[in-house]
Amino acid sequence: MDERLKGLKKAMQTTTFKDLSFTEQHKQAVQQQVSTELALTELLALLTTPKTGIALTETLHQKGVTAIQLNEGLVYTLLHEAELKGYLEGYWSACEKYYQLTKKGLKVVQKQQAKQVKRVPWAARLQEMAIHE
Amino acid sequence: MEEMTVIHSNTTNHEQLLDTLMHAYGQDILQLVYAYVHDKTLAEDLTQEIFVKCYQALSHYKGQSQMKTWLWRIAINHTKDYLKSWHHRHIQVTEDVILQAVHTSDNVEQSVVQQDIDSELAQTVMQLPVKYRELIYLFYFEEWKIKDIAHVLGRNENTVKSRLRKAKQLLKERLEASAWTND
Incomplete structure (x- = not known):
């Protein structure tokens, strides 16, 4: 049995996995989802003080948030979703809608910031991986 | 800032x-x-x-x-x-x-002998219960060490070893049974 199982790798590569491929498209789908989440993090972090959608879009643009640069409408989608989740609330003032974090939203922002401030030497780790590959 | x-x-x-x-x-x-x-x-x-x-x-x-x-x-x-x-x-x-059924009928039509042997092995592995299949896969396909498999699966090494033995036994029985039906 052991002898036969030595051929398993080749056997599965040529049969089971022959139509299976992790493509550039899959990679992009992941990157897109990640950059949307990143945009949400940045957006929430800005809403500790009330801001309008237009002001938010501008600031996110200036900060170089890729997902927003590619699709400005995303700001409103994210605002809407975050409002539904109870992370922020909107109110009207002088014909403009302002958004501001709720207590729940503030907790989310604080948690995210605490997570990201912990510094890990990624550069070293990347190098280490490059050597092993 | x-x-x-x-x-x-x-x-x-x-x-x-x-x-x-x-x-x-x-x-x-x-x-x-x-x-x-x-x-x-x-x-x-x-x-x-x-x-x-x-x-x-x-x-x-x-x-x-x-x-x-x-x-x-x-x-x-x-x-x-x-x-x-x-x-x-x-x-x-x-x-x-349904998928497995399709695979099986595919198999019947395959003509190249080595490919038949390969696909029979691969397919029998794929039809093992998950707890055995994962061990065969990690050990023989990915060539992980027992120690690392134990870590990845969150089990102790002895469990991994005995389950791997059982997996091989089951695989052997199923391959023999299918050889019997093919003859």
């Missing part, structure tokens, strides 16, 4: 690391997941979810285990969670059965 710079440079690094990981292990993870779920579209979806999850978890990674082992743990746990989920148990199962 300084804090914002730290956050920003750190996230850029995480994105870079994610790219490197997808480049290095994307295909391996896709195959690993497929070995569990036996469905191409589902394996592709789960693989994408796994890398998103991996990105989210990067800030928790403290280097206590190798990055590859760490990623495999995320992948296996995510896939098993899916298999345990309501959705899978109520909807997916029937598709699995």
Whole structure:
């Protein structure tokens, strides 16, 4: 049995996995989802003080948030979703809608910031991986 | 203000690391997941979810285990969670059965002998119960050490060893049984 199982790798590569491929498209789908989440993090972090959608879009643009640069409408989608989740609330003032974090939203922002401030030497780790590959 | 710079440079690094990981292990993870779920579209979806999850978890990674082992743990746990989920148990199962049936009839028509032997082995492995299949896959296909398999699956080494023995025994019986029916 052991002898036969030595051929398993080749056997599965040529049969089971022959139509299976992790493509550039899959990679992009992941990157897109990640950059949307990143945009949400940045957006929430800005809403500790009330801001309008237009002001938010501008600031996110200036900060170089890729997902927003590619699709400005995303700001409103994210605002809407975050409002539904109870992370922020909107109110009207002088014909403009302002958004501001709720207590729940503030907790989310604080948690995210605490997570990201912990510094890990990624550069070293990347190098280490490059050597092993 | 300084804090914002730290956050920003750190996230850029995480994105870079994610790219490197997808480049290095994307295909391996896709195959690993497929070995569990036996469905191409589902394996592709789960693989994408796994890398998103991996990105989210990067800030928790403290280097206590190798990055590859760490990623495999995320992948296996995510896939098993899916298999345990309501959705899978109520909807997916029937598709699995149909898929396996298609595979079997494909097999009948294959003419090249070596390919028949290969696909018979691969297929018999794919039809083992998950708890045996994962061991055969990790040990013989991915060539992991028992110690690492134990770590990745969160079990002790003796359990892994005895289950692997049982898996081989079961595989042998099934291959012999199918040789019998083919004759």
